[in-house]
Amino acid sequence: MGIQTTRLISAILRTALVLLALKVVLVTFISYRDYMPPNFDSDFLAGRQSYFWQGYHWAFYPHIVAGPVTLLLGLVLLSESFRRRWPLWHRRLGRVQAGLVLLVVVPSGFVMGFRAAFGPIAAVGLIGLAIATAATVTMGWRAAVQRRFDVHRKWMLRCYTLLFSAVVIRFLGGIGQVAGVQADWYYIQATWTSWIIPLIGVELLLLRRRHRIGVR
Numbered sequence: 001m002g003i004q005t006t007r008l009i010s011a012i013l014r015t016a017l018v019l020l021a022l023k024v025v026l027v028t029f030i031s032y033r034d035y036m037p038p039n040f041d042s043d044f045l046a047g048r049q050s051y052f053w054q055g056y057h058w059a060f061y062p063h064i065v066a067g068p069v070t071l072l073l074g075l076v077l078l079s080e081s082f083r084r085r086w087p088l089w090h091r092r093l094g095r096v097q098a099g100l101v102l103l104v105v106v107p108s109g110f111v112m113g114f115r116a117a118f119g120p121i122a123a124v125g126l127i128g129l130a131i132a133t134a135a136t137v138t139m140g141w142r143a144a145v146q147r148r149f150d151v152h153r154k155w156m157l158r159c160y161t162l163l164f165s166a167v168v169i170r171f172l173g174g175i176g177q178v179a180g181v182q183a184d185w186y187y188i189q190a191t192w193t194s195w196i197i198p199l200i201g202v203e204l205l206l207l208r209r210r211h212r213i214g215v216r
């Protein structure tokens with residue numbers, strides 16, 4: 001495949017991923033209607049009335065506000081041209097992003113994981129996602145402070161891939177609906193595959209890039 005074709009395909013793929021992330025952010029904002037005040041007949045809150053006001057809400061509300069913000073900020077922070085043009089803003093927004101992920105999205109996701117809708121296997125998948133996200137953002141931050149920017153970029157790409165699982169899991173949910181799969185196992189596998197498969201994809205991409213640079 002020619003280099004032009006490869007570039008075109010990767011530009012189309014990137015645009016599609018950005019559009020998907022924007023769509024999930026928009027849908028989340030629209031679902032606030034069901035969350036504020038909580039509508040216990042809505043898809044996500046159905047069956048959660050007994051424990052919602054007993055602490056779950058302390059994780060839920062910060063999560064649904066900070067989650068979409070980190071998805072948007074991540075898009076800005078991963079942009080090479082933004083970083084080149086506004087390095088100071090990259091640094092400032094990067095601190096905000098790391099703070100939101102480590103102090104809000106991860107702990108709230110971790111706590112909510114224990115109440116995962118589809119039981120313990122889904123719970124472990126989501127708690128694993130929280131732990132992996134905390135690890136990647138910590139490693140990325142450390143590399144930035146040590147001025148190892150190449151390593152920093154790799155960890156932050158991994159971190160965004162994990163945040164992006166919020167998009168992938170909804171995409172998988174959409175596919176399930178279209179295909180008429182309503183089974184619990186389908187949702188349970190999605191709590192794992194929505195972050196592990198993209199993470200493997202990114203590792204392969206990074207390996208290929210390293211190999212290419214090595215060959216040159």
Ligand code: HEM
Nearest residue numbers: 044064067068109112113115116117126129130133163166
């Ligand atoms: C470390 C990353 C994340 C973890 C561990 C995590 C974890 C969770 C968990 C455990 C739930 C409840 C699921 C259930 O009970 O079945 C949830 C729901 C939710 N999460 Fe996250 N999440 C993460 C990132 C994000 C991001 C980046 C967004 C951005 C859109 C987001 C938006 C939401 C929303 C809106 C809900 C409520 C359900 C809905 O309206 O679809 N999360 N999350």
